[in-house]
Amino acid sequence: MSQITNDAEFKQALQDLDATQQRLVAAKFIEHVLSLSDDNRINRAVKAAADESASDGEISDALKSARAAIMDSSTRCGAEGNWTDQAGYFVARAAVAALTPQAQSKSGSPAWQAALSCRMAQTSIEIDSASTDMPGHSENEWQYDVLAKHLDA
Amino acid sequence: MSASLEKGINALKEQVDSTVAAFFSSCTHCGMCADACLFYTETDEAKRMPINKAEPLRRIWKSEYTLLGRVGKMFGLTAKVDDALLTEWETLVYDSCTLCGRCSMVCPVGNDIALLIRKTREGMAAAGHAPEGLIGATTRAVTIGSPMGVKLPALMAQIGHVEKDTGMKIPVDVEGAEYMLLLSSMEIMNFPEFIEAAAKIFDKAGVSWTISTEAFEATNSGIQIGVSDIAAELVQRIVDAAEKLKVKTVISPECGHAYMAIRWEGPNLVGKPFSFKVRHILEVLDEFRQDGRLKITGKEEQRLTYHDPCQISRRGGVIDQPRNLIKMFSDDFVEMPDTGKMNWCCGAGGGVSSNERADEIRLKVFQRKKDQLDEIKPDAIVSACSNCRIHLEDGLEEYHMDIPLLSLTETLAEHLAD
Amino acid sequence: MSEIEFLDWVRGQGFQIAVIIFVAGVIIRFAEILLLGRKTNLAEAKGSEMGGGLRTIVTRSVPDKSTFKRSTFIVVAGYIFHIGLFVTIFLFAPHILMFKEVIGFGWPSLPTPVVDAMAVVSIIALLAILVHRMRDNVLRFISTTEDYLVWMLTILPLITGYIAFHRIGMTAPTLLAIHILSVELLLVVFPFTKLMHAFTLVMARWYNGAISGYRGVES
Numbered sequence: 027m028s029q030i031t032n033d034a035e036f037k038q039a040l041q042d043l044d045a046t047q048q049r050l051v052a053a054k055f056i057e058h059v060l061s062l063s064d065d066n067r068i069n070r071a072v073k074a075a076a077d078e079s080a081s082d083g084e085i086s087d088a089l090k091s092a093r094a095a096i097m098d099s100s101t102r103c104g105a106e107g108n109w110t111d112q113a114g115y116f117v118a119r120a121a122v123a124a125l126t127p128q129a130q131s132k133s134g135s136p137a138w139q140a141a142l143s144c145r146m147a148q149t150s151i152e153i154d155s156a157s158t159d160m161p162g163h164s165e166n167e168w169q170y171d172v173l174a175k176h177l178d179a
Numbered sequence: 180m181s182a183s184l185e186k187g188i189n190a191l192k193e194q195v196d197s198t199v200a201a202f203f204s205s206c207t208h209c210g211m212c213a214d215a216c217l218f219y220t221e222t223d224e225a226k227r228m229p230i231n232k233a234e235p236l237r238r239i240w241k242s243e244y245t246l247l248g249r250v251g252k253m254f255g256l257t258a259k260v261d262d263a264l265l266t267e268w269e270t271l272v273y274d275s276c277t278l279c280g281r282c283s284m285v286c287p288v289g290n291d292i293a294l295l296i297r298k299t300r301e302g303m304a305a306a307g308h309a310p311e312g313l314i315g316a317t318t319r320a321v322t323i324g325s326p327m328g329v330k331l332p333a334l335m336a337q338i339g340h341v342e343k344d345t346g347m348k349i350p351v352d353v354e355g356a357e358y359m360l361l362l363s364s365m366e367i368m369n370f371p372e373f374i375e376a377a378a379k380i381f382d383k384a385g386v387s388w389t390i391s392t393e394a395f396e397a398t399n400s401g402i403q404i405g406v407s408d409i410a411a412e413l414v415q416r417i418v419d420a421a422e423k424l425k426v427k428t429v430i431s432p433e434c435g436h437a438y439m440a441i442r443w444e445g446p447n448l449v450g451k452p453f454s455f456k457v458r459h460i461l462e463v464l465d466e467f468r469q470d471g472r473l474k475i476t477g478k479e480e481q482r483l484t485y486h487d488p489c490q491i492s493r494r495g496g497v498i499d500q501p502r503n504l505i506k507m508f509s510d511d512f513v514e515m516p517d518t519g520k521m522n523w524c525c526g527a528g529g530g531v532s533s534n535e536r537a538d539e540i541r542l543k544v545f546q547r548k549k550d551q552l553d554e555i556k557p558d559a560i561v562s563a564c565s566n567c568r569i570h571l572e573d574g575l576e577e578y579h580m581d582i583p584l585l586s587l588t589e590t591l592a593e594h595l596a597d
Numbered sequence: 598m599s600e601i602e603f604l605d606w607v608r609g610q611g612f613q614i615a616v617i618i619f620v621a622g623v624i625i626r627f628a629e630i631l632l633l634g635r636k637t638n639l640a641e642a643k644g645s646e647m648g649g650g651l652r653t654i655v656t657r658s659v660p661d662k663s664t665f666k667r668s669t670f671i672v673v674a675g676y677i678f679h680i681g682l683f684v685t686i687f688l689f690a691p692h693i694l695m696f697k698e699v700i701g702f703g704w705p706s707l708p709t710p711v712v713d714a715m716a717v718v719s720i721i722a723l724l725a726i727l728v729h730r731m732r733d734n735v736l737r738f739i740s741t742t743e744d745y746l747v748w749m750l751t752i753l754p755l756i757t758g759y760i761a762f763h764r765i766g767m768t769a770p771t772l773l774a775i776h777i778l779s780v781e782l783l784l785v786v787f788p789f790t791k792l793m794h795a796f797t798l799v800m801a802r803w804y805n806g807a808i809s810g811y812r813g814v815e816s
Contacts, residue, residue, distance in 0.1 A: 033344060097573050100369050103566045104316030104400060104533030107327040107368045115369070129480070130558075130583060133593050145340065146371060153336045166343065198808075200630040201800040207791045208744050209675065211660075213735040214667040225738035245629055247789050283809075284816055285664050287675070288794050289657050289802030443812060446639035456641060496643050496813030517663045520814055 030170040039173055040137040045128045047176075049075050049085075052124035052140035054172050056117065059147045059165075062110075063117035065099065067091045071121040085125055092121040109154040116147035141169050184262055187306025191239040191260065194298035202295060203240050205288040206230055212292055215285040217523055217547040218275040222540065227275040229282035233295035235260050235268055235302055265308045272296060272303050273310050274537035278436075279489035279524035293494070300405025309404045310534040317400040317409055324416070326400045326533075327364035331392055337367055338390070341375045349378055352424065353389035358463065359426040359455075360390050361397035361417065361441070363434035365565035373433060373565075376592035380464065383595050384472040388430075394420035397432050399440030403530035411448035414441060421455050428456040430463055433586055435490035435528050435564040442495065459491060460588055461563055465500035468507065474596035475507045481558035482511045483585075486548070486571065487522035488564035501587055505561055508594040515551045523547050527570030545574030552582065563587045604774040607781070615781035622788025623796060630800065642811050649810015650803035656815070657802045670729060674722045678751075681719025685712055685755065716759050723752045747790050753779040 030036050040048060053076035060072060074080050074088035099115040101107045120143035126136050133139070148165040213219040213228035225231075241248035242257040251257040280293035303309055316326035323330060338349045350356060358381070366373045381388045394416040401410025421429050431438040442457045458466075467473050485501055492498045498519050505512055515522060526544040531537050548571065552560070560582055562568055568584045575582055598606075638646075660672055686692060690706040697703035706712075727748055730736045757779045761772035787793070794801075809816035 033346075093572075093576055097576050100569055101327060101365075102312075102532055102535075103365050103398075103527075103569070104312055104326045104403075104530070106315065106319065107329055107364065109333060112368055126583075132585075132589075142344070142372070145344070149336055149340045153333045195633060196635040197630050197633040197800075198635055198804045200633050201797050201804055204626065204630060204797040205791075205794040205801040207794050208736070208739050208741070209671050210733065210735045210739065211664070211668045211671055215664060219735070220667075223734070225735045228735050228739065231739060244633065246625055283805060285660065285668075286805075287657060287660070287672075288798040289653060289805040291805050291808055294808070443640050446641075447636065450639070452639045453641070493814060494812070498814070520816070521661060521663065 030174050033166070036141075036166075036170055036173060037135070037138050039177065040141070041135045043137065045136070046078065048128070048135065048137035049124055050078060051173060051176050052120070052137040054176065055137070055141050055144045055169055056120045056124060058168065058172075059113070059117055059120070059144045062147050062151055063095075063099075063114035065095045065114060065118065067095045068114075068118055068121050071095070071125060075121065075124045089122060089125040092118055092125060096122060109150045113147045113150040113154075116143045116150060119143040120147065144169070183305070183307040184260075184265075187265060187302045187304075187308070188239065188260055190305035191236055191299070191302035192243055194236060194301050195240050195244055198291065199236065199240055199295065199298065200244060202290040202292070203237050206286075206290060207288060209287060212282040212286050212290075215281045217279075217281075217526060217544045218540070221544040221546045226271060229276075229292040229296070230286075230290070232268070232271045232276055233292065233299050235264060235272075236295055236299040238264075239302070260302075262306070265303055265306050268299075269303065269308050269310065270536070272299055273313070273530060274534060274540055277489065277524050277526065277529035277531050278494075279528065280494045281489075281521070281524065284493065284521060297405065301407060302405075304405045310530070310536060312533040312535055313400065313404040313530045316530075316533050317404050317406065320396070320398070320400040320413060321409060324394075325364045325367075325396045326398050327368055329364045329367050329396070331395075334362070334367055334390075334392075334395055337371045337374060340371070341378060345375060345378065347378055347382055349374070350387070350389045352392055353387070354424050355426075356387040356389040356424065357427045358386060358388040358430050359421050359424060359428070360388055360430045360432065360460075361437065362390070362395050362432050363397045363437055363565055365398070365434060365569070366432055369569060370433075370565050370586065370589075372589055373586060376586070376589040377432075377460065379592045379595060380467070380473070380588070383474070384467045386467075386472075389424060389426065391420040391424060393423070397434055397437035397441070399437060400530075400533075402436055402440040402444060403533070407448055410440060410444065411450075414445045414448050417441060418445075418449060418453065421453075426455055428458055428463070429453075431457060431459050433460060433563045433565050433568075433588060435488040435495075435566060438495050438497075439490040459495065459497050459500075459563075461491070461497050461500045461504065464588065464591060465503050468503060473507065473591070475591070475594045476596040477508070477594055479509045479511075479559075479590065479594075482513060482556075483509045483559055483561050484513050484515055484552075484555055484557040485518075485587075486515070486525065486560050486562040486567060487519060488562060488567050489522075489524050489528060491563060492522060493520045501561070501563055504587060504591055508590060513555050513557060516554050517551065523551060525567040525570050526574070527566055528564070532566055532570055541570065542574060542577050545570070545577065548574065549578050549580065552580065557582060559583045559585050561585045561587050561590060600768060600770040600774070604770045604777075607774045607777045611778065611781050615784040619784040619787055623793070626788050626793050627796070630797065635804075638811055640811070643813035644810045646807040646811050649815065650805075650807035652810070653806025653816055654799055654802045657805070670725075674726050674729070677722040678719045678726070681715045681722065682751075682755075684715045685719065685758065688712060713759075713762070716755055720752060720755050720759070723748065723755070743790055746786070747792055750779075750783045750786055751792075754783060 071088040071092040095118040120140045123139035218227040282292040320326040688707040757776040761776040
C-alpha cells in the first residue's frame with residue numbers, strides 16, 4: 027500500500043504518471059468537489075476526463091466547454107465577490123487543468139494543477155461557512171489517499 | 180441647477196490647470212487620436228474618438244478660463260455643461276475608455292488626452308454619472324476595504340491555504356520588514372496562486388516581507404470612478420499601514436491601475452511625499468534578478484509573447500523589466516507588433532470590466548488584440564495584470580482562440596531552482 | 598478710396614491694428630494658460646521632467662511607424678502645407694524684405710520658382726485636407742465652424758498671394774492689398790482659434806514629455 031504523506035511525495039507521484047493516468051486521477055479529485063459547482067458543463071467535462079477511452083476530440087470539446095464555464099463563473103473586477111460561487115469557479119479551473127494536454131500544462135503536470143484548484147474550491151467554501159478548521163486540511167489528505175489507492179490499483 | 184450638477188461643474192473647474200489649458204488650446208481637430216484608440220478603430224463610431232470624450236471638461240475650460248469663452252458665456256454663446264450632456268457622455272467616458280493613454284502618445288500637438296479624460300471623470304462622478312458597477316465597487320472599497328468585498332478572514336484563509344500547500348509561513352503584520360506586499364481583490368479571488376508565487380520568490384531571494392492586515396488591498400476604485408477624495412482615502416490606508424510597520428518598500432501586485440494609483444497618483448492624492456518607496460512587483464523581481472538573487476531552472480517550451488498592461492508599461496514606466504524576467508525562462512519570446520509603450524490596450528482596464536453595460540463593447544474591441552496575436556501566433560501570452568488576464572481569457576474564448584494566459588510572477592516562481 | 602490709398606491703409610494702419618491685436622491676443626492666451634499653474638508632482642521621480650519635456654517637443658514631430666500607417670494622409674498632407682507655409686512666409690524674398698523693415702534684419706531666401714511651386718503644392722494639400730475633413734467620419738463628427746473658418750483664413754493668403762504675384766485678374770496694387778488684408782484677417786483671428794497651436798504646442802508637448810518623463814517613459 028503506497029503511502030503518501032506530504033505534498034512533495036504527492037507532486038512527484040503525480041508527475042511520474044503518464045498523461046492519461048494523470049487525467050483519470052485528476053477526474054477523481056474533481057469528483058470529490060463537484061457538488062461545489064452547479065454548472066452542468068463541468069459534470070460533462072469530468073465525465074470525459076474520467077473516461078479512459080475518451081477520444082482526443084471528446085477531450086478537446088470538453089476542454090472548450092470547461093473553459094467557457096470558467097469565464098462564466100469568475101468574478102468580474104469590482105463586482106461583489108461570493109466565495110460560494112468562487113468554489114464553482116475553482117472546480118471549473120480544475121476541470122480545465124485536468125483536460126489540458128500535458129505539454130501546455132503549467133509545470134507539465136495537469137493532475138497537480140487540478141489538485142490545487144480542487145483545494146482552492148474547498149477553501150472558498152470554508153471561507154463562506156466561517157469554519158474554524160484549517161482550510162484545505164482535509165482536502166489535501168483526502169487527495170493523498172485517492173492517489174495512493176489509484177497507484178495500487 | 181441641481182446640487183449634483185453643480186458639484187460636477189465645480190469638480191471640473193478644479194481639474195483645470197495649465198496642462199489642461201495648453202492641451203485644449205492646441206487641439207487642431209486632426210483626428211489622429213482616433214486612429215490610436217481601439218474603441219474607435221474596432222467600432223468605427225466617431226463619437227468614441229479620444230478628444231471627444233473630454234468635451235465636458237473642454238466646455239468648462241472654454242467658458243470659465245478663456246477670455247473669449249467668458250465673453251461668449253455672457254451672451255449665452257458658449258456651449259454648456261448640463262445633465263443631458265453628462266448623461267450622453269457616460270458611455271463615452273466610462274464604457275469606451277480604459278485611460279490606456281495610447282492617444283496621448285500619438286497626438287501631434289502633444290496632448291495627454293487620457294489625462295483629460297481622467298479629469299473629466301471627476302466631474303462625471305461628482306454629478307452622479309458614474310456607472311453602477313463602479314459605484315458599487317467604490318462603496319465596497321470604502322466600507323469593507325475591498326471593491327469585491329474581500330474581508331480579512333477570506334485573505335487569511337487563502338494565506339492559510341498557501342502555508343499548508345508550501346510549508347512556508349506567510350509573514351503577516353511584521354514590523355521592520357523590507358517589503359510590504361499589496362494584493363488586488365482580483366488576485367485573492369480569481370488567482371490566489373499569485374500569493375504563493377510571490378511568497379516562494381521572496382523566500383528564495385532571501386528578503387524580508389510582509390502583508391498588512393490593515394491595508395492589503397491594492398485596487399483603487401477611486402481612481403477608476405474618478406473621485407480623488409475616495410482615491411486619497413484608499414491610498415492613506417496603505418500609507419498608514421506602511422508607516423506603522425516601518426517598511427522600506429510597498430509592492431504593487433499584478434494589477435494595472437493599482438500601480439498608477441499608488442505609485443504615481445498616491446502622494447499627490449494625499450498631499451505629501453511618501454516616506455517609503457513604491458515599486459511594482461515586476462520592478463522588485465527585476466532588482467532581484469540584477470542582484471543575482473534569482474536562480475532559475477528550466478525553460479518554457481512554448482512560444483511566448485508579452486501583453487503590456489497599459490498602466491504598468493506606457494503609463495507606468497515598467498517596460499524593460501518584464502522582458503528581462505521573461506528572458507530568464509524563455510528562449511522563444513516574440514514581441515507583439517506594436518509593443519512596449521505602443522502596445523494596444525486589452526480593453527478592460529480603468530473600470531470597463533467592472534461595468535456590465537460595457538460588456539458588449541469590451542469584447543468587440545478585443546478584436547484589436549486578436550489581430551495582434553494573429554500576426555505573431557504565440558503559444559501563450561504572459562502578462563502582469565489580473566484584470567488584463569481575465570479579460571484576455573474572456574476575449575480569446577469568445578473568438579475561439581486557444582492561447583493560455585500566464586502570470587509573469589507565477590511563471591517565474593515555477594522556474595525557481597530549489 | 599483709390600487703389601493706392603487702399604493699399605496704403607492696408608500696409609499702414611491696417612497692418613498696425615492687425616499686429617497689435619495679434620500680439621496682444623497671443624500674450625493673453627499665453628497668460629490664460631500659464632497663470633493657471635499646475636501642482637508639483639510629489640511622487641518619487643523615475644526620470645527627468647525637463648529632459649522628457651524637451652525631448653518630446655522634438656520627437657513628437659515624428660510619428661512611429663504604426664501610427665504613420667494608420668494616419669498617413671493627415672501626417673503627409675499636414676506636413677506638406679505646414680512646410681509650404683513656412684517656405685512661402687519666411688523664405689520668400691519680398692516677405693523677407695518686409696520682415697527686414699519691421700524687425701530690422703533679414704535672411705537668405707529660396708529661389709522664387711521654388712517658393713512658387715511650394716505655394717501651389719500647399720494649396721493642393723489644403724484642398725485635399727478640406728475634402729478629407731468633410732468626408733472622413735471622425736473629422737465630420739468632430740469639426741466645428743471654427744475648423745472651416747480657420748481653413749479658409751489659412752488658404753486665402755496662399756491663393757491671394759499666388760494671384761498677386763502672378764498678376765492675375767485685377768491690377769497689381771489691388772491684388773497686393775487684398776493679399777495683405779487676407780493676412781491681416783488671419784492675424785486678427787489667430788489668437789482666438791486653434792491656430793494658437795502654433796505656439797501652444799510647445800507647451801503641450803513639453804507637458805506631455807514631462808509627465809511621461811517623470812515616470813520614466815519617453816513619449
